[in-house]
Amino acid sequence: MTFGIVLLPNFTLTAFSGFVDLLRLASDEGDFSKPVRCAWTVVGESLTPVRASCGIQIQPWQTFDDAGSFDYVVVIGGLLHSGPGASDATLRFVRHAAATASTLVGICTGVFALSRAGVMDGYRVCVSWFHYWDYVARFPGVDETLLVADRLFVIDRRRISCSGGRASIDVAAAILQRHIDAATVQKALRILLVEDAQRASAPQPHPPGTKPVTHPRVKRAVHLMEQHIGRPLNLEELAERVDMSVRHLQRLFKTQTGESPLAYARRMRIRTAAWLLTDSDRTVAEIAAICGFADASHLGREFRKEFGLSPNAYRADRVRADAGSGQEPRPGFARSLT
CATH class of the missing domain: 1.10.10.60 (Homeodomain-like)
Incomplete structure (x- = not known):
């Protein structure tokens, strides 16, 4: 399995590190962290470092032009209202991946970039409850029956969207279990001190004291x-x-x-x-x-x-x-x- 990871400006470091660390731990035996079962590459418009919302900077390993095809293209977002969003080059890269056999994954507000690229039409979209209204405001024509804000992540054919945070570990586990044995994935989770991966149907944590509503x-x-x-x-x-x-x-x-x-x-x-x-x-x-x-x-x-x-x-x-x-x-x- 190959993963191309795109970091948007002001991406959430937890979402990135949780996803990549589960790939790393499941990919190899022992403490060697070699890309045996899967490989991951951070790709970007240029090799200029991308700043996370916490200030840490990550330099892409390859540019979009030099990158080959990937089984999974993972777009990781973060802050919506601070600085630039996905560049035109990023959106072109996403559209190109959608035209191939790649599965597209939007983590945190990364799914906003997938939607801007026009590759989420007809697919269910999972967003954090906190960004639900932001999504509706930015994409006013969205079919709200396809908008999910009460689950950790959604897998809909070759589109996967995740609410972000710790749920990036859960969605990485779900992807890995498609391709490698469950015992290997469980071992990787235990090394991260995660007792068990949450299912996609698990609810997002909401502020305490709220009663469930359906309308x-x-x-x-x-x-x-x-x-x-x-x-x-x-x-x-x-x-x-x-x-x-x-x-x-x-x-x-x-x-x-x-x-x-x-x-x-x-x-x-x-x-x-x-x-x-x-x-x-x-x-x-x-x-x-x-x-x-x-x-x-x-x-x-x-x-x-x-x-x-x-x-x-x-x-x-x-x-x-x-x-x-x-x-x-x-x-x-x-x-x-x-």
């Missing part, structure tokens, strides 16, 4: 709420963005969730704040800003309504619960409580 317009509204946790949309903005009247949106939300849109959004923000209190060392003021509250006092009032405790008391209770269970306190919590 496509309500799903879009929920995705917008998730994207705008730090700057909540008002009801009129939300209804306009999903092309519905306020009253219709309210009725659908009540039917789907038993709550009004504003109550649903408030609960989402509160639950996200609770998760950040127990899984980060951020201050209450920082969490209030992240979750769209005016200040720490505003968060405190809303938090007491939901949990009957102040944010600091809630965090302290969780620290004590961890100590009682024998777990080590989460880093930074002692500092946050002083």
Whole structure:
């Protein structure tokens, strides 16, 4: 198997490293990392290094003109709103690969480049829940029945799209299991300390406290709420963005969730704040800003309504619960409580 990997400007390093490392570990025995079962090449318009979103730069090994054909062409994206996107040369390379026997793989926002190249028409497209509305805005004619934002990845004939992050390991495992024995892939996963690869049908992790919804317009509204946790949309903005009247949106939300849109959004923000209190060392003021509250006092009032405790008391209770269970306190919590 041969893999040609295209890195877009501001690509996500985790998505790249997770995908390549599983190829590397499954390709050879022992600790030699030789391209025995599969080979991978980073290709680009030129040999100029491509900057990841974290600042690390990767230099392509070959240019598009010098690269041969590949069994899989993998396009890895990242930040959408910072710097240039896929170049015209990249889009031409993608179209050329689509005309051959290559399978095209879009990881993270790499699928945006595949769609820009016009090679995703009629195929299902998997995007992160966080970028669902970005995709709809950039490709307004998309058939939304083909747009998937609740699964880790989608394999549709010779098109594969992946939501990104750690799911790049899962999609690499799914590809490898098409060609080599499952025991070899499982061994590679264990070396990466991944217990087992997730299936494509596994749900994407969503912000805590959200209730599942099925109506496509309500799903879009929920995705917008998730994207705008730090700057909540008002009801009129939300209804306009999903092309519905306020009253219709309210009725659908009540039917789907038993709550009004504003109550649903408030609960989402509160639950996200609770998760950040127990899984980060951020201050209450920082969490209030992240979750769209005016200040720490505003968060405190809303938090007491939901949990009957102040944010600091809630965090302290969780620290004590961890100590009682024998777990080590989460880093930074002692500092946050002083």
